[in-house]
Structure formats: C-alpha cells, structure tokens
Amino acid sequence: MAGQEYMLVVEDLESGYGETQVLFGVNLKVRKGEITALLGSNGAGKSTTLWSIMGVIDPWKGRILFKGEDVTHVPPHKKTTMGLVLVPEGRRLWPNLTVEEHLTLAAKTPRSRNKVEELLDLVYSLFPRLKERRKQKAGTLSGGEQQMLAIARGLMLNPEMLMFDEPSLGLAPKLVQDIASTIAKLRDELGLTVLLVEQNVHMSLQIANYGYIMENGRIVLEGTVEELEENPRVREAYLGI
Ligand SMILES: Nc1ncnc2c1ncn2[C@@H]1O[C@H](COP(=O)(O)OP(=O)(O)OP(=O)(O)O)[C@@H](O)[C@H]1O
Ligand SMILES: [Mg+2]
Structure with a gap:
C-alpha cells in the first residue's frame, strides 16, 4: 500500500519565525528502516525543518504525514507518544x-x-x-x-523513528565515527528509522541510504547515497573533492 513504505512524508512545507519565511516548499520522504540524511550548510533551514516536523514551530503551509497519518498540526508531545523522537542539537x-x-x-x-x-x-x-x-x-x-x-x-x-540534529557537532573525528556507527546500529539491529540532519556530509553518506541537500530553505538535490557521491556539485561543494 502506498504510504506504508514511508515512515515520514513532508509535502510542500513552508515555515518560519514571525514574519520571516525560512522554508519555501520542502518535500522529503523517509523510508521505513532507513537512514535518510538532510544535509546543508549553516543557516540552510535544517533545524527549522526538524522543528516544523516535530511541531515545536507550527508549519505555515504544507502537510506532514507520520505512519500515514496527517500530523501537520499535532503538538510535539503527541508526536512523541506516536513514536517520533527528536534528539536536538546542543x-x-x-x-x-x-x-x-x-x-x-x-x-x-x-x-x-x-x-x-x-x-x-x-x-x-x-x-x-x-x-x-x-x-x-x-x-x-x-x-x-x-x-x-x-x-x-x-x-x-x-x-520508532529518531530525528538527529547534527549529532557530530563539536566532536573529535574518532567520536564522530563512534556516533555514526551507533546510528547505523539503531537501524541495523533495532530496525529504527532515522532522519539525520548534518553538516558533516562525509560522515552522513557513510551510513545513510538516501539524502537530500538543502540550500536557502529549499531542497536543491536528492538521491541515493551513490548518486550523491557521484554528483559533481556534491563532490565540489560538500565533499571537497
Ligand atoms: N528563532 C529564530 N528566530 C528567527 N530566525 C531564526 C530562528 N532560528 C533560526 N532562524 C533563521 O532561520 C534560518 C535557518 O536556520 P536553521 O537553524 O534552520 O539553519 P540550519 O540549517 O539548522 O543551520 P546550522 O547548520 O547552522 O544549524 C537562518 O537564517 C536563521 O537565522
Ligand atoms: Mg541547525
């Protein structure tokens, strides 16, 4: 059945703070049992996306489906009760x-x-x-x-699903690797679904199945990890190759 394959579906999400719009129609899907990475530089709108999904800030427009249910305006504690958990930055x-x-x-x-x-x-x-x-x-x-x-x-x-906001932030390379393998274990051994927000593209592509690249509040690129690794724009702008 359509929708059962995805744990989370975000459609045309617009959101922001006060008068300031930050997200301009974000579309993304998180497949069950996979790690999906949302990547981008400082200020791209990654945390705003997570807070809007969680309901910490109320989405302006668009739709959020969790396990096939419309949860666009469901408050954070209820989403947690449904099995969606955010591990915040900091x-x-x-x-x-x-x-x-x-x-x-x-x-x-x-x-x-x-x-x-x-x-x-x-x-x-x-x-x-x-x-x-x-x-x-x-x-x-x-x-x-x-x-x-x-x-x-x-x-x-x-x-059932964890969202991580930059879990590698401020950690030494060895610890970044430890965190990466822990997140992979959550998928592989516990069957959890993960949305991983990161600036560390290299680490994310090591463990993710699928990825989205966000710039200025918009998804500008998406693909399997293999596709992203081969993309010239990703290689130059995010992997420094
Ligand atoms: N509480 C807030 N009030 C007003 N503007 C905000 C607020 N939080 C974030 N912004 C603005 O929203 C934009 C996106 O910020 P956001 O924190 O979502 O980016 P990010 O991709 O998570 O960046 P980083 O990688 O640095 O954490 C930025 O221009 C930021 O200044
Ligand atoms: Mg952030």
Whole structure:
C-alpha cells in the first residue's frame, strides 16, 4: 500500500519565525528502516525543518504525514507518544542530574513507562560507557559522552523513528565515527528509522541510504547515497573533492 513504505512524508512545507519565511516548499520522504540524511550548510533551514516536523514551530503551509497519518498540526508531545523522537542539537542536558536520572525521567511517557528496565538494559548495552558512569552528573561528562546521553535519552522514549540534529557537532573525528556507527546500529539491529540532519556530509553518506541537500530553505538535490557521491556539485561543494 502506498504510504506504508514511508515512515515520514513532508509535502510542500513552508515555515518560519514571525514574519520571516525560512522554508519555501520542502518535500522529503523517509523510508521505513532507513537512514535518510538532510544535509546543508549553516543557516540552510535544517533545524527549522526538524522543528516544523516535530511541531515545536507550527508549519505555515504544507502537510506532514507520520505512519500515514496527517500530523501537520499535532503538538510535539503527541508526536512523541506516536513514536517520533527528536534528539536536538546542543544536547540540552541538565548538568546536575546524573546519567541514570536523565534516562529514567525520559521514560515517564506512556510509551515507555512499563518498559523502563528493558529500555535501560538496551541503552546500557549500546553505550557501556554510560553504564559505567550512571551515577555521574551530566555536566561532568565529556562532549562525546554527553552526545551519547542525548541519544540514549531519545531511545528511552521507545521511538520508532529518531530525528538527529547534527549529532557530530563539536566532536573529535574518532567520536564522530563512534556516533555514526551507533546510528547505523539503531537501524541495523533495532530496525529504527532515522532522519539525520548534518553538516558533516562525509560522515552522513557513510551510513545513510538516501539524502537530500538543502540550500536557502529549499531542497536543491536528492538521491541515493551513490548518486550523491557521484554528483559533481556534491563532490565540489560538500565533499571537497
Ligand atoms: N528563532 C529564530 N528566530 C528567527 N530566525 C531564526 C530562528 N532560528 C533560526 N532562524 C533563521 O532561520 C534560518 C535557518 O536556520 P536553521 O537553524 O534552520 O539553519 P540550519 O540549517 O539548522 O543551520 P546550522 O547548520 O547552522 O544549524 C537562518 O537564517 C536563521 O537565522
Ligand atoms: Mg541547525
């Protein structure tokens, strides 16, 4: 059935802040069980796209379908209950709460509250470092550990689909690789669907199945990872080849 193949469909999305329009008719689709990358430089409108999908800002025009259902004006907490989770940029942790406090607090939603132990086991098996540091305050974790905690917190919401806003931001190359393989694992071992927003095109194309390139609030290019890697414009402007 049409629509079942895609977890998320965004049609002609327009959005912005106050009087300022930022998105000018964005179309994108995220196939179930795949990693779809949304790539672009600073200010392209990537975060605005995620916030509009999530409902943190209300879309001006267009349509958003999640699991075939129209969720264009559904508020963020309801989308979370439906299984759509955003892992925001900048990690946004509470410095004085411990790792485990973050995780158990996140799991107080209807989707997860009966499975807290199970979800904790899952998250600790994915991130053994977080298990070692479960009594440590988030403010004293390293940048990479904080990013892991942000992802772990998203997983405690028991999502079907995760959206990541620049998970590699500010991390050393080795940690960027760790985050990339973790995101690939979420797809390959847990069957999760991912929309990955990144400036790091190189890393994203390593793990994604399909990608979109955004410039000035518009999708200017899309294709499979192979197609994007071979595209002269992508090679020159985004991969520096
Ligand atoms: N709260 C806001 N109020 C007004 N304008 C905003 C707001 N947040 C973002 N913008 C503007 O919207 C445009 C797109 O920003 P957005 O944050 O979506 O880009 P981005 O692709 O996520 O960039 P980056 O890679 O730097 O995070 C920019 O011109 C930005 O200045
Ligand atoms: Mg952004």
